[in-house]
Amino acid sequence: MDETSRVSDQEALLFHAQGKPGKIEITPTKPLITQRDLSLAYSPGVAVPCLAIAEDPERAYDFTAKGNLVAVISNGSAVLGLGNLGAVASKPVMEGKAVLFKRFADVDGIDLEVDSQDVDEIVNCVRFLGASFGGINLEDIKAPECFIIEQRLREEMSIPVFHDDQHGTAIIAMAGLINALDLTGRDLKSIRMVVNGAGAAGIACAELVKAMGVPHENVVLCDSRGVIYQDREDGMNQWKSAHAVATESRVLADAMKGADVFFGLSMKGALTPEMVADMADKPIIFAMANPDPEITPEEVAAVRDDAIMATGRSDYPNQVNNVLGFPYIFRGALDVRATTINDDMKIAAAEALAALAREDVPDEVAAAYPGERQHYGPDYIIPAPFDPRLISDIPPAVAQAAMDSGVARRPIFDLEGYRNQLRARLDPIAGPLQGIFDRVRAEPRRVVFAEGEEERVIRAAVAFGQAGYGLPILVGKSDVIHGVMDSLGLGQPPGIEIVDPATSERGEAYTDFLYRRLQRRGVLQRDCRRMVSVFRTVFAACMVAQNDAHAMIAGLTRSYTEVYEDIRSVLDPKPGYRP
Template identity: 65%
Template sequence: MSEGSNVKFSEAEALEFHSQGRAGKIEIIASKPMATQRDLSLAYSPGVAVPVRAIAEDPAAAYDYTAKGNLVAVISNGTAILGLGNLGALASKPVMEGKAVLFKRFADVDSIDIELATEDPDKFIEAVALMEPSFGGINLEDIKAPECFIIEQTLRDRMNIPIMHDDQHGTAIISAAGLINACHLTNRELKDVRVVVNGAGAAAIACTALIKAMGVRHDHVLMCDRKGVIYQGRGDLDQWKSAHAVDTDRRSLEDALVDADVFLGLSAAGALKPEMVAKMAPRPIIFAMANPDPEITPPEAKAARPDAIVATGRSDYPNQVNNVLGFPFIFRGALDVRATTINEEMKIAAAQALAELAREAVPEEVAAAYGKAHSFGADYIIPAPFDPRLMEVVPAAVAQAAMDSGVAQKPIADMAAYRTALRSRLNPTTSVLTLAYEAARGNPKRVLFAEGEEDTVLRAAMAFRDGGYGIPVLVGRDDVHDRLRALGVEDATGIEVFNSRTYGRVPEMVDHLYKRVQRRGYLHREVERLVNQDRNIFASLLLELGEADAMITGVTRPYAQSLREVRRVLDPVEGVTPFGIHVLVGQSHTVFLADTTVTERPSGEQLVDIACHTAEVARRMGHEPRVAFLSYSTFGNPEGNYLERIREAVRLLDARGEVPFEYEGEMPPDVALNPKMQKVYPFSRLTGPANVLIMPGLQTANIAAKLLKELGGDAMIGPMLVGMQKPVQIASMTASASDLVTLAVLAAGGIAR
C-alpha cells in the first residue's frame, strides 16, 4: 500500500529537500547534443521536418523518432492525496513529481506529472484523452472513488495506450502476490480460501476483482464497508459495491471473520481487533494495509494468533505491500511491447512473477541489507522493494502476457536478449547504495561526527539518527545541545556529546597518543594540547578506544590536513597506502576515480595496489571492474617523461598471471571510455568502457574529480577513504548534510574500506 518507508524526518528537512537548488524533484534534460548551431538545426528547424513527415505517413514512427515510447504521464486532480484527502490539484504536485522520480529510478521510464484542476470526471476524461499523442502510457493517481472507476474505464475504452490507476491496481497486484505465497505456505488453494475484505474504496474493490480473476470464488468473499457486510438486497449500494454483494446472513465485520482464511484490510487503523483475529481459521492470512497505520499491527495479530501470516503497508514490519514493486515494472513491460492496454492477464502475470521471485534464494546483497528473515517464509512472502532482480523479472512477465493476450503491437522476438537489456538499463550502484542504507537500519552502528558544532554536521547527524541508520555521537563543546535546539531538535539532550574538557578518559588518551608520537619530537604537553583542542585527534582517539564504530570529519578544514590529524592516531591496513576514491554515479553507469586525495606521485607498486583495492570497492558496489591506467599517452604515443610508473603498474599486473579483473594502459580517457575506440585499438584487453580509472597522480586525479563534481551532470559520492584499519571517512569542505549521511552509512557498513 505504501511506496515509501517509515523513516523519520522533520518538516523543515522535507521542505529543504524540495526547495534546495532547483525547486522540486524533476527537470528536463536533452538526450541529444545541443551545443552547436548544427545541433539545433537538426533538433528543430529545418531538421525536425523530416521525422514530422515520417510520423504523418506512419503514426507508429513516433515511437522511433520521439520519446513517446518511454514517456508516461502521472495525472491527478488531488481528490485523494495519499492519506491526506482532497487537497486539490496543486497540492498533489509534490506527490506526482515523486511518482515520476520513482518511475525513472526503478525502471528507467521517463515521466512527467500533470495536475488537472477539475473534479468533474467528464472534463478530466476529456483532458487526458486529448493527450494520447504525447505519451506512451498514463498512470492515474490519487483520484477519489467512485470517480476513479469511471475515469479509468472510460479512458481505457477511448485510448489505445496503457492506462492504470495505481491506487487501485498497484495495491491489488502486490497483495495478490503475497496472497499466492501465503496460500502456498499454508497449503491452501485460491479457489478454496474464504476472504473478508474490509473497506470498499478503489483499492479494496480492485484487490477483490483481481483475486477473483485469479481463482477466488465470488461467494467466498465478504466485503465490508463502514455499515458492515455488503450483502445482496442491501439498499444503499452503488454499482461497484453491488458487484461484490453475496447472499449471506452475516452483517458485521466480526461475524464475517469467523472461520475466515484471509483478511484484506484497506480501511482504517485499529479496525481489526485481536478478538476478531482469534476467531479466524487456522493459520490465518492477514493483510492489514491501511495507510499509514494498519488495521492491526503484526505484534498484536501474532499475540492473538501466533500462527498468523501478516502483511502491512509499512517498511518497519515484515511483508510490506509496496506499490513500487509494481507500477514502474508493469509500465516498463507494457511500453516495451507497445501494449494498447494493461489487461487482467498482465496484472496477474506481474503478481505471479513477484510471488515466484519471493520464493527464490535472496541475493547476498539483499539478505545483508534486510537481515536473515529475508528468505521465503511467513515473514518474507513479498520481495524486498530494492531487489535488483525486479527490473528483469516483472517487465519480462508483463511483456510476455501482453504478447500472449494479443495486446502487444511490437512483440519481442528474443526474450533472453530482452531480459539482458533490462538488466543493463539501471545502474547497480543505486541498488547497492539503497541496500547499504537498509543494512544500516538493520544493524545500526555508533558513528562519530567529529565537527559537532557545525550546522551541516548537526543536520547530518540528526538525519542519520532519524533515518534509523545508526546512533550519532557528536564531538563538541558545551553549546552543542543549544545548537541542536536552534535547529528544531526537540530531544536535544538525548543526543550524546563528547567534550574533551569533560571526558574522563582524556588522560588515558594523552598517554596513548604520546606513546605513538614521542619519537617524532612531540612533548607531552603538546600531546595534551592536541587531545584537548583538536577535534579530529580527540574523535580519532574515541574511535580507537571503542567509543564508536566509525567516524566522519572533514567539513571544517582541507582534506590533507584532516587526514594528517587522523593518521596521528589511526593506522592504515598493514602494507596498504590509504587512498581516496570518487564515485561518479549516473542513471545507467558508474565510474570510480582513484587516487583522488592522498599520494601525490604514486609508484608503479602503489598504482597496482590502488587499482586492486578500487576494483574490490567497485565489485562491492555491484560492478564487474574494468580498470584503465590513465595517461596523456596512448600505448606509448606520444613519448613522455612521466609514463614509466604507469607502464610499470601494467607490467606488474601482467607478471601476476591471474588478475581478477580486466585492465589496460596506458591510455587517455577517450580510449578508456569511448566504445568506438575498441575498433581503433582492437588489441585492447578491455571488453567494454572502463569503469575504474586509475589516475597517474594526485594533481590530475583531484582536479578531474572536482571538475566533474562541479560541471558534470551525474551525482558524485566521495571522496571515500580506503585502506584504514578503522572505519573513518573524510568529507570535502563543501559536503552537504546528505553527503555526510551517505559517507556515514558507507563507513558503518564497510562498503568503503
C-alpha cells in the same frame, strides 16, 4: 517505527526546497553543441520526422520519446490519506511518482495536475493530451470517480491506462497472498476471504483475487456500513453491487468468523484481536491501511502465533509497496506497445513477484536492509523494493502476457535478450559484462567451492548454478550443507553436487597423487591421507589437479597465505605467471 524512516516536517520541506525545487527535471538525450546540432534538433531538421509521423503516426515511437513516456495524472481529490487537497497540492506526490518510475524502471514520467473535480473534464483533458504519451498512470483520484475515469479512458484510448491506487495495491497484495497460501498449504479455490474497504483498492483486490480463481461467493466485501450482501440498498453503487454475496453476516465481526484471509484497505483499528481469534487456523492478515494498519503485528501476535501478516509499512515485514509493481508493469507494457493493461498482465506481474520472493535473496538486498538476512518464509513473502532482479523478472512476464493475450503491437521474440537489455538500463556495466556471461554459459564448467558449509559460499554456489554458468560443487559434510540450505530457505536446489572429503570415493586416488608429489619432501602417505580428508582446500585443489573440476574458489574463512600454501602443495603456478 525504525528511526531511519522517521523524518521531521522541517526535513521534508528542506528536502523538497534545496537546490532546484522539486524532484524532477528534463535532460536532453541528443547533443546540442554546434550550429549543426541545432539545425538537426530543431528547424529545419525537425520537419523531417514531423512529416514521417504525419504519414504514419506509429513512427512517433521511433522519432520521439513517446514510447518511454508516462503521464502521471491526478486531480488531488484523494491525496495519500490526507483527503481532497486539490490539484496543485498533489504535485509533490506526482513528482515523486515520476522519480520512482525513472529510478526503478528507467521510465520517463511527467506529472499533470488537472484542476477539476468533474469526470467529463478530466476524461477530456487526458484524452486530448494522450497523443503525447505511451501510457497513462492515474493517481490519487477518489472513488467512485476513479472507476469511471479509468474505464472511459481505457475505452477511448489505445495506450495503457492504469490507476495505481487500485491495481498496483491489488497486484502486490496478490503476490503476497500466493506465497502465504503456499506456506500454509491452501489454494485459491478453497479459501474464504474478507476484504474490508470498498474503495478503489479494496474493490480492485476483490476483482483480482476472483480473476485468479477465488470463487465469487467466497469473498465477502465490507465497507464502513458493514457487509455488502445481496439486496442491500444503503450506501451502494454499481461497483459494490458487483461483489454482493448471499450471506447472513451483516457486520465485519460476523464475516471474520472462520475466514482464512483478511485484506484490510480501510482504517486504523478496523480489525480487533477478537476478530483475529475467530479466524481459521493459520490466518493470513494483510492490514494495508496507511499510515496505521487495521491491526498491528504485535496485536495479532498477542492472540495468534500461527498468523502470516503483511502491512503497508516499511518498519514491519512484508510491506505491500506499490513501487514493486507500477514501474515494471509499465516497462513491460511500453516495450511491447501494449494497447492496454489487462487482467492477464496483472496476474503475470503478481505471479512473477511471488516467484521472485521464493528465490534466494541477493547480497544487494541484504545490504539495503540491515539485520537478519531475509529468506522465503512467513516474514518474507513479498520481494524487497531494492531487489535488482525486479527489472529483469517482472517486465518480461508482463510483456509475455501482453503478447499471449493479443494486446501487444510490437512483440518481443528474444525474451532473454530483452532481460539483458533491462538489466543494462539500470546498471551501466551490465551490457559489457553480458557478453562475458554469455560466453561462460556457452561452455559451462565444474567449479568446486572449498568452504562449502559456509552460508555465503552456499549462496554463491546456488547463484552460480542458477545463472547457468556451470555445475557448482560444495565441499563439506552433506548434512551440514543441507541444514544450512534449509535455514536459508533454499530447500534442496537442483544442479548442485556435494562432496564430503571424509567419505569421497576419490579420496584414495587423491591421496596417492599427493603422496607422489610430496614424498621427496619427507611427507608420509598417512599425512597425505589426512590432508586430503581434513583440509578442504587441499581436497578441492586435488579435484582440479585430477580433472574432476575445472576451477576452485577458496579463501573466505582463512588468510590468503594459508590457502595459497595448501593449493601450492597440490598445484604449481602456470609458468611465467606470479601468484
